[in-house]
Amino acid sequence: MARTLIVWGCGSGAGKSWLATALCRAAARRGVDVAPFKAQNMSNNARVVPTPDGGHGEIGTAQYLQALAARARPTTDMNPVLLKPEHDTASQVVVHGRPDAALSRMGWIERSPRLAVAAREGFERLAAAHELVVVEGAGSPAEINLAPHDYVNLGTARWARQHGPARALLVADIDRGGAFAHLHGTTLLLPDDLRPLLAGHVLNRFRGDPALLEPGPRQLRELTGVPLVAVVPMLRDHGLPEEDGWYGPAVPADAPGLRTVAIVAPPRISNLDEFAPLAAVPGLRLVWARTPAALAGAEIVVLPGSKQVSGDLAWLREQGLAAAIVAHAAAGRAVLGVCGGLQMLGVRLDDPQGADGIPGSVEGLGLLPLGTAYGPDKRVRPGRVTFGDADGAWRPLAGIAADGYEIRHGRTAPLPGTRCAVALRDAAGEPIGWQAGSVLGVYAHGLFESPDVVRALFGAQSPTLETSFERLADCVESAFAPGVLDDLLAGR
Numbered sequence: 001m002a003r004t005l006i007v008w009g010c011g012s013g014a015g016k017s018w019l020a021t022a023l024c025r026a027a028a029r030r031g032v033d034v035a036p037f038k039a040q041n042m043s044n045n046a047r048v049v050p051t052p053d054g055g056h057g058e059i060g061t062a063q064y065l066q067a068l069a070a071r072a073r074p075t076t077d078m079n080p081v082l083l084k085p086e087h088d089t090a091s092q093v094v095v096h097g098r099p100d101a102a103l104s105r106m107g108w109i110e111r112s113p114r115l116a117v118a119a120r121e122g123f124e125r126l127a128a129a130h131e132l133v134v135v136e137g138a139g140s141p142a143e144i145n146l147a148p149h150d151y152v153n154l155g156t157a158r159w160a161r162q163h164g165p166a167r168a169l170l171v172a173d174i175d176r177g178g179a180f181a182h183l184h185g186t187t188l189l190l191p192d193d194l195r196p197l198l199a200g201h202v203l204n205r206f207r208g209d210p211a212l213l214e215p216g217p218r219q220l221r222e223l224t225g226v227p228l229v230a231v232v233p234m235l236r237d238h239g240l241p242e243e244d245g246w247y248g249p250a251v252p253a254d255a256p257g258l259r260t261v262a263i264v265a266p267p268r269i270s271n272l273d274e275f276a277p278l279a280a281v282p283g284l285r286l287v288w289a290r291t292p293a294a295l296a297g298a299e300i301v302v303l304p305g306s307k308q309v310s311g312d313l314a315w316l317r318e319q320g321l322a323a324a325i326v327a328h329a330a331a332g333r334a335v336l337g338v339c340g341g342l343q344m345l346g347v348r349l350d351d352p353q354g355a356d357g358i359p360g361s362v363e364g365l366g367l368l369p370l371g372t373a374y375g376p377d378k379r380v381r382p383g384r385v386t387f388g389d390a391d392g393a394w395r396p397l398a399g400i401a402a403d404g405y406e407i408r409h410g411r412t413a414p415l416p417g418t419r420c421a422v423a424l425r426d427a428a429g430e431p432i433g434w435q436a437g438s439v440l441g442v443y444a445h446g447l448f449e450s451p452d453v454v455r456a457l458f459g460a461q462s463p464t465l466e467t468s469f470e471r472l473a474d475c476v477e478s479a480f481a482p483g484v485l486d487d488l489l490a491g492r
Contacts, residue, residue: 057097165491200229303341404444
């Protein structure tokens with residue numbers, strides 16, 4: 001029988017993903033066969049992993065990283081439902097790794113029972129295959145307006161009880177203020193049948209002397225019956241992206257001797273977490289550009305992935321960024337487009353069925369002689385990619401092979417009567433990247449997670465994920481009262 005350790009939060013951004021990742025590594029270090037689970041995630045940061053039927057699909061980046069921390073093979077069972085926001089009132093619904101157009105058109109209340117069934121299937125398979133499942137909740141488990149449909153927090157906890165010992169932690173971000181009130185209120189609003197699962201409160205991102213917290217912990221326990229079991233210190237620059245995005249540490253614009261990479265950050269940006277390794281490269285400064293002025297002095301301008309390319313293209317033009325990017329390239333300076341960014345660099349994007357948004361055609365930036373045609377199918381696959389005979393600013397990449405992944409609608413090819421150098425090929429030899437002058441566009445995500453790519457372009461290397469996982473686990477293990485973490489991981 002599998003045991004379950006659940007990480008609930010008093011709200012979004014409390015540190016659930018961060019804590020669950022650390023707990024996965026802490027369990028793995030003890031020799032426990034552990035796997036992460038989140039019934040439903042909402043994020044445009046996704047990774048490609050195996051599906052139960054032998055194919056490939058998408059899960060949220062947070063669960064992918066938690067699987068690596070757990071030293072487990074990532075699968076779509078770890079995040080059976082992924083919502084990828086397309087605009088303020090609609091999301092693409094990904095079930096067991098694959099988009100479901102019918103469910104995407106339904107209202108959330110109508111589709112919740114169906115999604116709950118899919119999520120439970122994933123949980124059941126994990127519980128049957130592992131000793132311990134570390135569950136990350138979503139938002140708060142005490143949203144009383146959502147409770148009848150909350151399979152992510154409440155439903156998962158009830159499934160867990162049927163498989164073996166289930167315990168839960170409730171985490172609050174003390175750096176925001178109001179943490180004791182958040183813990184008190186959330187605990188009291190938990191359903192009566194699930195409140196006994198709560199083994200402890202956790203204060204996250206604390207700065208200062210924990211002794212100053214008294215008499216708060218004692219009074220909170222008197223009010224709720226639940227002890228404060230950990231005070232986790234503020235840990236900056238831990239090297240992992242936040243679940244809902246990643247914009248890295250702030251570096252002063254006038255910091256001397258730094259090479260600047262400007263990453264354009266439109267409203268529908270996706271997979272921005274793949275740039276996290278660059279923040280730790282010595283001598284490099286990242287700028288998240290939302291205005292033309294932010295591109296000044298950049299050695300490389302990056303157009304990242306997008307959940308709606310046509311909408312983000314329109315935003316680039318409205319902000320004056322489109323003209324600034326074209327001018328940057330005209331001056332012979334490097335421009336890189338990744339996935340949706342590659343499509344923006346082309347001449348034309350044709351979308352007759354509205355796969356990317358409103359049906360029709362839009363003009364790209366015209367920096368690569370490419371056309372992109374959208375269709376209903378979505379390509380989701382991992383693979384080894386190899387750079388060809390790159391030149392100019394991209395010459396250091398020539399011949400380098402790296403692991404990457406593709407998540408995209410759209411097929412891209414050079415326009416009739418034009419020539420464009422193939423810069424990147426997949427393992428089957430298919431072109432998935434092109435170069436013209438200083439402009440490079442690639443369909444492969446994750447290239448900056450390759451030490452070889454980073455070393456070739458910047459002559460340095462960033463810390464590995466393993467370093468980050470170990471640092472997280474060390475921080476969290478030292479924050480728990482003696483023996484408490486061992487008991488929780490053992491299901492006691």
